[in-house]
Amino acid sequence: MTQxxxxxxxxxxxxxxxxxxYTRGTWGPVSAGKPAATLTDGEEGRFPYHDYLLEVAKxxxxxxxxxxxxxxxxxxxxxxVIASAIARHTKTLRFMIAYQPCWFxxxxxxxxxxxxxxxxxxxxxxxxxxxxxxPQQLWWGDRIAHDDRYTRTTEFLDVLKGVWNGGPFxxxxxxxxxxxxxxxxxxxxxxxxxxxxxxxxxxxxxxxGKHADYDLTHLEPRENLKIxxxxxxxxASKDGRTVKPAxxxxxxxxxxxxxxxxxxxxxxAQVDWDARERAQRGxxxxxxxxxxxxxxxxxxxxxxxxxxxxxAGFGTLGxxxxxxxxxGSYEQAAETIDSFIQLGVQGFILSSTPALEEAFHVGEExxxxxxxxxxxxxxxx
Amino acid sequence: xxxxxxxxxxxSGDGRSLHxxxxxxxxxTPPITDxxxxxxxxxxxxxxxxxxxxxxQIARAAEITGFDGVLIPQTPAGEEPIIVSGALAxxxxxxxxxxxxxxxxxxxxxxxxxxLSFQRLTGGRLAWNLITEEHTEKSWHGHxxxxxxxxARTDEFLDVVKGFWNNPPFxxxxxxxxxxxxxxxxxxxxxxxxxxYLSGETEEALALSAKHxxxxxxxxxxxxxxxxxxxxxxxxxxxxxxxLRFGLQADVVARxxxxxxxxxxxxxxxxxxxxxxxxxGAPGNSQGPSKEDFDAxxxxxxxxAGFGLVRxxxPxxxxxxxxxxxxxxxxxxxxxxxxxxxxxNPHLEEAYRIGEQLLPLIKSxxxxxxxxxx
Numbered sequence: 001m002t003q004x005x006x007x008x009x010x011x012x013x014x015x016x017x018x019x020x021x022y023t024r025g026t027w028g029p030v031s032a033g034k035p036a037a038t039l040t041d042g043e044e045g046r047f048p049y050h051d052y053l054l055e056v057a058k059x060x061x062x063x064x065x066x067x068x069x070x071x072x073x074x075x076x077x078x079x080x081v082i083a084s085a086i087a088r089h090t091k092t093l094r095f096m097i098a099y100q101p102c103w104f105x106x107x108x109x110x111x112x113x114x115x116x117x118x119x120x121x122x123x124x125x126x127x128x129x130x131x132x133x134x135p136q137q138l139w140w141g142d143r144i145a146h147d148d149r150y151t152r153t154t155e156f157l158d159v160l161k162g163v164w165n166g167g168p169f170x171x172x173x174x175x176x177x178x179x180x181x182x183x184x185x186x187x188x189x190x191x192x193x194x195x196x197x198x199x200x201x202x203x204x205x206x207x208x209g210k211h212a213d214y215d216l217t218h219l220e221p222r223e224n225l226k227i228x229x230x231x232x233x234x235x236a237s238k239d240g241r242t243v244k245p246a247x248x249x250x251x252x253x254x255x256x257x258x259x260x261x262x263x264x265x266x267x268x269a270q271v272d273w274d275a276r277e278r279a280q281r282g283x284x285x286x287x288x289x290x291x292x293x294x295x296x297x298x299x300x301x302x303x304x305x306x307x308x309x310x311x312a313g314f315g316t317l318g319x320x321x322x323x324x325x326x327x328g329s330y331e332q333a334a335e336t337i338d339s340f341i342q343l344g345v346q347g348f349i350l351s352s353t354p355a356l357e358e359a360f361h362v363g364e365e366x367x368x369x370x371x372x373x374x375x376x377x378x379x380x381x
Numbered sequence: 382x383x384x385x386x387x388x389x390x391x392x393s394g395d396g397r398s399l400h401x402x403x404x405x406x407x408x409x410t411p412p413i414t415d416x417x418x419x420x421x422x423x424x425x426x427x428x429x430x431x432x433x434x435x436x437x438q439i440a441r442a443a444e445i446t447g448f449d450g451v452l453i454p455q456t457p458a459g460e461e462p463i464i465v466s467g468a469l470a471x472x473x474x475x476x477x478x479x480x481x482x483x484x485x486x487x488x489x490x491x492x493x494x495x496x497l498s499f500q501r502l503t504g505g506r507l508a509w510n511l512i513t514e515e516h517t518e519k520s521w522h523g524h525x526x527x528x529x530x531x532x533a534r535t536d537e538f539l540d541v542v543k544g545f546w547n548n549p550p551f552x553x554x555x556x557x558x559x560x561x562x563x564x565x566x567x568x569x570x571x572x573x574x575x576x577x578y579l580s581g582e583t584e585e586a587l588a589l590s591a592k593h594x595x596x597x598x599x600x601x602x603x604x605x606x607x608x609x610x611x612x613x614x615x616x617x618x619x620x621x622x623x624x625l626r627f628g629l630q631a632d633v634v635a636r637x638x639x640x641x642x643x644x645x646x647x648x649x650x651x652x653x654x655x656x657x658x659x660x661x662g663a664p665g666n667s668q669g670p671s672k673e674d675f676d677a678x679x680x681x682x683x684x685x686a687g688f689g690l691v692r693x694x695x696p697x698x699x700x701x702x703x704x705x706x707x708x709x710x711x712x713x714x715x716x717x718x719x720x721x722x723x724x725x726n727p728h729l730e731e732a733y734r735i736g737e738q739l740l741p742l743i744k745s746x747x748x749x750x751x752x753x754x755x
Contacts, residue, residue: 026568026569048501048502048503048504049501050471050501050502051471054471074494074565074566075565075566075568075569077498077501077502078494078495078497078498078499080463080464080467080495081467081470081495081498081499081502082467082498083467084463084464084465084466084467084468084470085467085468085470085471085502087468088433088437088468088469088471088472089471102488102491103487103488103491104486104487104488104491105485105486105487105522105524107486107521107522107523107524108461108482108483108486108487108522111461111522112461112463112464114461115460115461115464115465116464118422118431118432118433118460119433119460119464119465119468121431135561135562138560138561138562139490139560139561139562139563140488140490140491140560141488141489141490141541141558141559141560141563142488143559143561163522163523167521167523169523170523171523178522178523178524179518179523179525180518180519180523181520181521181522181523181524182521182523183521184457184458184521185409185411185458186408186409186422186458187458187460
């Protein structure tokens with residue numbers, strides 16, 4: 001069954017996509033008129049940002065999403081903390097923790113994940129990130145070279161799966177060595193979390209062929225997606241497995257196309273081009289491959305960035321992820337998602353700003369149209 | 382010196398019995414066929430309780446009855462304490478969370494990140510109980526690190542966590558941990574580092590506490606031995622220009638009358654002994670405890686050492702009337718102990734008993750004592 005996940009804005013959120021700074025959470029400068037969600041002191045009767053994140057999760061659940069992605073950045077809230085709270089504060093919503101294998105020993109990860117399955121009734125998924133390398137990876141305290149990091153990812157998941165149902169499991173890898181390990185009862189034997197993988201290099205795709213359930217790609221032009229999906233399928237089939245394509249993109253959907261484009265035009269008029277150019281110069285670069293970008297300057301117009309029924313300006317508006325996303329009516333959004341399903345996509349991670357209100361635009365209005373479509377009903381299960 | 386009281390959350394099951402194999406709350410015990418098991422994870426009735434609902438109930442009980450926090454112990458088959466803390470964080474308003482976990486199993490930077498997020502979530506209510514444990518052929522996690530190596534790893538772990546948190550940009554090159562230009566972004570700075578609770582009796586453990594601990598858990602022992610340990614550790618910490626606080630973990634069997642408390646414990650012990658279930662770790666007694674062992678396990682006034690034979694956790698507990706137990710705790714407080722992590726089965730009902738009957742007694746006595754001292 002095709003899955004739809006909503007993205008939790010773990011690094012702050014804007015009440016208005018046109019705002020140049022985060023107005024929900026403590027990431028932007030403090031200013032008059034910030035809502036109560038900016039309070040983070042956790043005092044009785046006040047609301048830390050986490051309470052807002054739980055509101056977003058509940059909005060995703062109520063409006064009909066299957067799950068929520070909880071991403072991870074150096075300067076964001078931590079997804080394990082948010083996930084354990086979401087587990088207690090939602091009923092059916094699945095939650096996907098973005099996770100790098102260098103963060104926990106696999107045995108600890110197994111115990112923590114099994115506990116999350118027990119608290120939530122088996123609603124955990126992982127978005128396995130192998131890490132971009134470079135200064136950011138050293139910030140995390142991780143100095144493993146690019147291809148070796150994928151070896152470690154494979155080993156990590158070998159061990160996680162090996163001990164999951166109780167073992168005894170022994171392993172002599174390059175990074176992990178264990179003897180006769182296994183989760184004890186009653187932690188053993190929970191539902192194993194589905195795994196979304198990110199990565200485009202040969203090493204990445206080889207690693208995910210063995211373990212991934214979904215290959216997660218930031219939205220790219222359809223020809224690029226087809227090539228990527230074919231590579232994923234080919235490499236996974238060498239392991240006798242099927243890895244399902246998944247895409248992640250930003251979406252702004254309204255009753256009419258005009259209303260949706262008005263949102264974008266208003267935000268475009270607020271872009272701080274000077275700040276944007278400064279930020280681009282100072283960007284830290286990792287050694288990941290496969291990043292796709294469209295050049296945008298202060299002379300670019302909103303309509304210059306339209307192609308294939310998509311819009312490539314989301315990065316310029318400060319949204320995370322691919323600059324390429326969707327703007328248009330509910331019907332057009334459903335048709336676009338449908339076209340990706342026809343390309344073979346079986347997992348969608350959608351995001352927008354503000355995360356709470358937009359969850360309802362998509363969950364309430366777009367998803368029912370998609371789920372009523374022929375391609376959705378006949379998609380590979 | 383103010384005293385803090387933690388209640389222990391039974392992360393690996395609970396029940397009326399002294400023996401973990403007889404517990405009927407949670408699904409952590411081997412299948413019990415002669416009675417229903419309450420709050421199983423795998424039986425989700427509509428509106429019914431599962432194990433985490435019950436843990437939340439116990440945490441709320443601890444908060445309602447005046448405990449300062451909950452200690453969540455690390456046990457092989459128990460729920461992961463950090464996950465429990467995160468799950469219950471927004472269900473309690475003032476309660477501190479003290480999860481126990483093995484630091485060497487986590488990235489120091491990532492653990493710091495989790496802690497930071499938790500502090501933001503709760504207004505700074507997280508503390509860490511970093512543990513080491515004997516790794517044996519039966520250890521579920523398949524690692525065979527010596528205690529000394531676990532401590533060396535924990536030492537570096539804490540070097541990195543503290544440097545990353547307090548002194549960015551932080552660069553560190555150790556044997557087990559390294560980091561380059563670490564530190565949180567300005568928007569995330571402000572929350573305090575979790576207080577560090579350590580324990581251990583080895584030379585390496587004492588050295589680690591002297592350097593890194595805020596609170597050191599001592600074994601529950603005679604007052605004289607306790608004073609000696611406190612003097613020793615205070616001296617060791619002074620070398621680093623540091624001051625330690627001290628803690629005790631103890632089961633408590635407290636009733637209105639001393640005789641009732643001992644009789645209740647003896648009755649429950651006899652029921653355990655009658656089951657002839659094998660007890661791991663009982664020295665020279667592979668057949669399990671016998672009824673005759675009870676008196677041999679009395680280790681002085683109000684101290685009984687049988688708890689560790691029948692369930693995970695601290696071996697020794699305090700037994701007696703509310704007045705007696707309050708006096709024992711007051712005596713330890715006067716010796717320099719300021720953190721008490723108490724527990725008793727079943728944890729929900731006993732939280733009310735201890736919180737309502739014992740804590741007010743202790744608080745009034747220690748406040749009076751502090752008043753006299755000053």
